[in-house]
Amino acid sequence: MTTSPPKSAAHPAIEFVGVRKDYLSHGEAVPAVRSLDLAIGQGEFFSLLGPSGCGKTTTMRMVAGFEEPTAGRVMLDGRDVTGVAPNKRDVNMVFQSYALFPHLTVRQNVAFGLERKKVAKAEITRRVGEMLEIVSLTGMEKRQPREMSGGQQQRVALARALVNHPRALLLDEPLGALDLKLRQQMQIELKRIQREVGITFVYVTHDQGEALTMSDRIAVMNSGLIEQLGSPRDIYERPSTRFVAGFIGTSNLIDGRVSWADQGYAVIDKGSGERVVVPVPGTVPVGRDLEVSVRPEKIDLHRTLPSGVTGSLLSGTVTEVVYHGTSTNYTVATSDGTDLVVFDQNAHDAEDVASRGERVFLTWAPQHSYPIGV
Amino acid sequence: MRLRIGGDRLLHVYTWILIAWLVLPIAVMILFGFNDPQGRYNQTWQGFTLKWYGEVFALEALTDALVVSLLVAVATALIAGALGTGIGYALGRWQFRGAGALNLLMFAAIASPELVMGSSLLSLFVSLGAPLGPVSITIAHVMFSVSFVAVVVRARVVTLDRSLEEAAADLGASGWTTFWKVIFPIILPAILSGVMLAFALSIDDFVITNFTAGTTQTFPLWIWGSTRVGLPPQVNVMGTMIFAGGVLLAVLSNVRSRPRRKTA
Numbered sequence: 224m225t226t227s228p229p230k231s232a233a234h235p236a237i238e239f240v241g242v243r244k245d246y247l248s249h250g251e252a253v254p255a256v257r258s259l260d261l262a263i264g265q266g267e268f269f270s271l272l273g274p275s276g277c278g279k280t281t282t283m284r285m286v287a288g289f290e291e292p293t294a295g296r297v298m299l300d301g302r303d304v305t306g307v308a309p310n311k312r313d314v315n316m317v318f319q320s321y322a323l324f325p326h327l328t329v330r331q332n333v334a335f336g337l338e339r340k341k342v343a344k345a346e347i348t349r350r351v352g353e354m355l356e357i358v359s360l361t362g363m364e365k366r367q368p369r370e371m372s373g374g375q376q377q378r379v380a381l382a383r384a385l386v387n388h389p390r391a392l393l394l395d396e397p398l399g400a401l402d403l404k405l406r407q408q409m410q411i412e413l414k415r416i417q418r419e420v421g422i423t424f425v426y427v428t429h430d431q432g433e434a435l436t437m438s439d440r441i442a443v444m445n446s447g448l449i450e451q452l453g454s455p456r457d458i459y460e461r462p463s464t465r466f467v468a469g470f471i472g473t474s475n476l477i478d479g480r481v482s483w484a485d486q487g488y489a490v491i492d493k494g495s496g497e498r499v500v501v502p503v504p505g506t507v508p509v510g511r512d513l514e515v516s517v518r519p520e521k522i523d524l525h526r527t528l529p530s531g532v533t534g535s536l537l538s539g540t541v542t543e544v545v546y547h548g549t550s551t552n553y554t555v556a557t558s559d560g561t562d563l564v565v566f567d568q569n570a571h572d573a574e575d576v577a578s579r580g581e582r583v584f585l586t587w588a589p590q591h592s593y594p595i596g597v
Numbered sequence: 598m599r600l601r602i603g604g605d606r607l608l609h610v611y612t613w614i615l616i617a618w619l620v621l622p623i624a625v626m627i628l629f630g631f632n633d634p635q636g637r638y639n640q641t642w643q644g645f646t647l648k649w650y651g652e653v654f655a656l657e658a659l660t661d662a663l664v665v666s667l668l669v670a671v672a673t674a675l676i677a678g679a680l681g682t683g684i685g686y687a688l689g690r691w692q693f694r695g696a697g698a699l700n701l702l703m704f705a706a707i708a709s710p711e712l713v714m715g716s717s718l719l720s721l722f723v724s725l726g727a728p729l730g731p732v733s734i735t736i737a738h739v740m741f742s743v744s745f746v747a748v749v750v751r752a753r754v755v756t757l758d759r760s761l762e763e764a765a766a767d768l769g770a771s772g773w774t775t776f777w778k779v780i781f782p783i784i785l786p787a788i789l790s791g792v793m794l795a796f797a798l799s800i801d802d803f804v805i806t807n808f809t810a811g812t813t814q815t816f817p818l819w820i821w822g823s824t825r826v827g828l829p830p831q832v833n834v835m836g837t838m839i840f841a842g843g844v845l846l847a848v849l850s851n852v853r854s855r856p857r858r859k860t861a
């Protein structure tokens with residue numbers, strides 16, 4: 224299917240150049256987006272991820288044209304669209320509330336944008352039919368939005384935007400109103416549709432799982448700034464700031480002072496044979512304070528002191544055991560007072576499970592941990 | 598909570614009293630349209646007849662008055678409907694300078710006694726040298742009914758999801774197109790309620806019409822003039838017809854606004 228518009232690959236689909244956005248609230252300028260320089264590539268599935276109020280919606284609305292930046296420029300396909308009205312911008316948006324026109328049928332809703340562009344009747348019929356097929360709504364053309372389920376309305380909203388072949392599709396927490404099962408189904412669906420139509424998707428969400436599953440790249444935002452920009456794997460495995468480490472998944476953060484460093488490794492000695500070994504770029508000075516992040520699923524839990532450990536080793540007391548079916552989650556209080564979370568796959572026998580109050584040993588390979596902000 | 602015991606019975610009785618209260622005068626009006634009175638006074642039941650329905654337009658002056666009333670009411674409904682929709686939409690949609698004053702003015706127009714409004718309108722028309730007749734009546738009727746339309750429309754507009762307008766703009770619609778293709782169809786039921794309200798207010802208005810009519814006779818003015826000499830049964834017949842028209846409209850709009858059943 225070749226439904227994607229011809230694109231000039233020379234330019235990013237969307238570009239923010241020194242963008243700032245302040246809202247006026249009671250005569251006072253409140254910053255929503257502080258400083259944004261970002262290029263989103265053609266055909267990319269790009270997610271803006273961050274907690275509520277961090278400026279995701281504002282960022283997206285500046286692309287759609289519903290908000291104008293206080294400073295800086297927004298470019299679409301290399302063209303400066305700052306100050307251009309929303310109805311003159313070649314992007315389309317899927318609203319969180321869907322914003323379907325309640326008085327129109329599914330077909331009329333989807334045809335709305337094409338009719339505004341004065342596309343020929345036959346062409347409209349063809350494209351609407353094709354799009355409804357892509358979103359699996361064939362046969363529902365004559366229904367009104369209120370006669371459809373939330374998931375179906377969601378698909379109508381998607382079709383209504385995509386049928387126009389926009390330069391980019393903007394989705395503001397589009398799955399927020401759906402229940403978990405439907406949401407997971409739609410995540411896969413959305414990814415499939417995006418591949419099929421080849422249009423740039425900008426996806427706003429506060430759900431890290433959603434962003435990690437679907438995106439080519441993610442920008443993690445916090446109070447109006449991008450904290451980290453990278454692939455889902457980058458962001459998950461190598462969070463570059465404390466905020467990202469805490470926001471994405473469950474992260475363990477261990478503080479300590481570098482005892483000695485060598486050949487791209489730093490070691491934090493915790494005494495009595497316990498230590499944290501972490502890879503570092505270049506060299507770090509001995510005595511420097513370091514914050515190390517390690518994911519719960521990377522840690523191995525032992526009920527007896529393992530021998531021949533070359534990586535990190537810590538001991539502690541189990542304070543919490545939560546059974547999750549496929550895995551068991553432990554919380555372990557280490558001797559230096561840090562609480563570490565460990566996910567253990569339930570592959571072995573039930574006798575192997577440590578119980579609350581038990582003394583355990585934690586190990587992980589150096590390459591599974593990262594220093595924050597180094 | 599103690600009140601709940603027997604509350605159901607009480608509610609039933611209360612409902613029926615209320616219905617009787619509302620319906621009884623109308624029932625009497627309808628009934629006496631079928632009466633066959635011997636003298637001038639159609640006040641005691643003297644026998645059933647359908648002849649007034651056959652001769653409903655026999656009294657020329659009464660028929661003329663009814664036509665004037667209907668024309669004025671239709672014109673009022675249309676003009677007040679258009680103006681009220683504009684005002685109501687503006688008030689519901691934007692915050693602009695003077696919005697507060699406009700709100701106050703509308704409330705004043707609704708709340709002020711008809712006697713005051715009628716007499717001041719009369720002196721206005723007289724001082725402007727404007728002739729009194731159907732036109733002056735219509736102007737007066739639009740004046741007092743436009744606020745009702747505006748209030749009804751505004752109430753609907755403030756509950757509109759703002760993202761509908763953004764969605765329309767996002768899909769390439771200009772402000773004008775957005776209004777006519779999206780906003781207007783959605784608020785149309787409210788507009789129609791407002792228009793019907795304006796029609797109803799206009800067709801039976803007496804006080805303000807009495808001040809602004811000059812020598813023109815409207816349906817209510819004619820009835821008032823005839824009460825001393827006895828009302829002909831045609832008045833009941835016409836009243837019944839207006840009532841039936843109103844019921845029909847109400848039923849129709851009820852059916853229209855009921856959501857369609859899901860088609861499996």
Ligand SMILES: Nc1ncnc2c1ncn2[C@@H]1O[C@H](COP(=O)(O)OP(=O)(O)O)[C@@H](O)[C@H]1O
Nearest residue numbers: 246247248255274275276277278279280281282
């Ligand atoms: N129209 C507005 N007027 C004033 N402040 C706003 C407006 N919209 C958003 N804000 C503020 O800007 C910040 C960012 O909001 P938003 O972009 O909606 O965040 P997010 O979508 O990430 O939850 C928040 O602090 C919010 O309160």
Ligand SMILES: [Mg+2]
Nearest residue numbers: 276279280281
């Ligand atoms: Mg938001």
